[in-house]
Amino acid sequence: MHQLRKPYLLFLGDVQLKSDAKTAFGLRDWCGEDVLGEWSLPQATVTLGLPRLAPVDAARRGAGSLVVGVAAVGGVLPPHWLPDLQAALDAGMDIVSGLHSRLSAFPELVQAARRSGAQLRDVRHSDQVFPPGTGRKRSGKRVLTVGTDCALGKKYTALALARALQARGVPATFRATGQTGVMIAGAGLAVDAVISDFVAGAAEALSPDNAPDHWDVIEGQGALFHPAYAGVTLGLLHGSQPDALVLCHDPSRDTIEGYPEFPIPALKDAIRRYEEAAHLTNRASRCVGISINSSSLSDAEWVAYSARLIRELELPVVDPMRGGVESLAAALMAS
């Protein structure tokens, strides 16, 4: 399990495209109170609008980690980023990266970390060994976001739901299962990086026993209907033993993104399949609401679409970006 040192300095490298800085924008928006500033190379053209702080200055103000908040070509760390990363390590900050390249593959970083006692944190990788899943019922309550596809709002929905519960005074913890989520929460585990045998066991460790009225709001991964990632989804679902599921969906997609021969199932079928799979480790598990990524719909279309879904599925339907998740939080409380 990762445990990261906050607050953060967000590093943007030489980023030219806003979309390449998705991670940094996500961190700014979801844990802005934990971000001291941003830093980038002179040739960068994207900014987060945060105070510019060189690593040494950020360290002086108490930054715990420099977070690589930008995608690199092929996931490989370019050598011209190294001087800034070394400066951060020399100043005692950890480096947090979600790139494919491991930070530990760069001897200059390993040496700098050793000198200052700082840590290299590769959140995409996991060398931790977990016990296999036990299926043992744990105390506390759990809700898991699941999806009709990848990348349609499972992390966003879970973050919004955890906040909404906390705002109601309900004890709730966001549990991160992907690298950006781990950076936002400062803790968690990228389950898709775990050895397949241990996915359910890792998911069990991620949401341990808790107070009876405490909610773990667990970030889902993949989709049961995805030809590449359904196994990860199922292992996470079983290990999470969720009391409640929230189904995330993007109505603009007819097929799995990047897999045009694989249709997105009807929402009713998706709910049935997720509930059936969840019942293995929690017989009371049921879908309590739908979270829609409605960015493709006009206001009028969204009103009509959500009204139709509410009628058809008899469940609350929200878009976290369009009116929040209050009705989901209420449904959880009533469940």
Place this chain on the structure above:
Amino acid sequence: MHQLRKPYLLFLGDVQLKSDAKTAFGLRDWCGEDVLGEWSLPQATVTLGLPRLAPVDAARRGAGSLVVGVAAVGGVLPPHWLPDLQAALDAGMDIVSGLHSRLSAFPELVQAARRSGAQLRDVRHSDQVFPPGTGRKRSGKRVLTVGTDCALGKKYTALALARALQARGVPATFRATGQTGVMIAGAGLAVDAVISDFVAGAAEALSPDNAPDHWDVIEGQGALFHPAYAGVTLGLLHGSQPDALVLCHDPSRDTIEGYPEFPIPALKDAIRRYEEAAHLTNRASRCVGISINSSSLSDAEWVAYSARLIRELELPVVDPMRGGVESLAAALMAS
């Protein structure tokens, strides 16, 4: 993907219990033509009944690998086994191990291998990176053994079925997905050791495009109803895109082994769940027969039990140990 060097010398260490030498017995029984002999320490009390050959003598007769065919306490290689392993490496043989300890963790083995050019093959571990699954339809035919639980005959059934097809003159290949299977076949991949994100992709690589009338007989893993391993099962099922499924079952079990709170499903439900999951990557996939581990039944009980199942499920029912798998092979040919 592992590719091992045959023929084998089977190493038994200081084994005292027959059950600890399960791997060695499996290799003797399933690829006896590839086994030159056995070797063990003087304190061993179990024998396979094969010619005793010291590593250097086995190498002289052409052995390609010394295979560790015995379980060690905690999966850890005991230091007093090292001299024999070193002797094998010095004689140019590879070492094949399915233990938790990695062979490469022992400097004396790494050095000996480097000196002679021999390989250390840890079949339990996989450092290979696979592309994610594509879901693309491949040429050739595939059958996958699936189960109501772990450890009830999926490997055995797949091996027997591949042989039965070959005996009929049908081109067929056993595809190993677990460590003992990999040792028997001399090739394959322990899918439970693969990073979870790549399980479906690894399964796709394991049974590549083939001649239209060729059958890949794929060893299944885990069970969809297992709280620890269902994710591995589903990823393997999706990547294998099987045309046919054979469901393996042990009627003496009411609950998942080691998980007394998890019931074994009814066979009808198990078939429905496996077919539904398989349809994601192969809409024509269907269960063509049942393979029973009937060791708990008397002859009379087996006759009655199998007759009842045939009537209820309208599928061929076999026990590979009790009359072979001919009716399964016939059902595959008719499918």
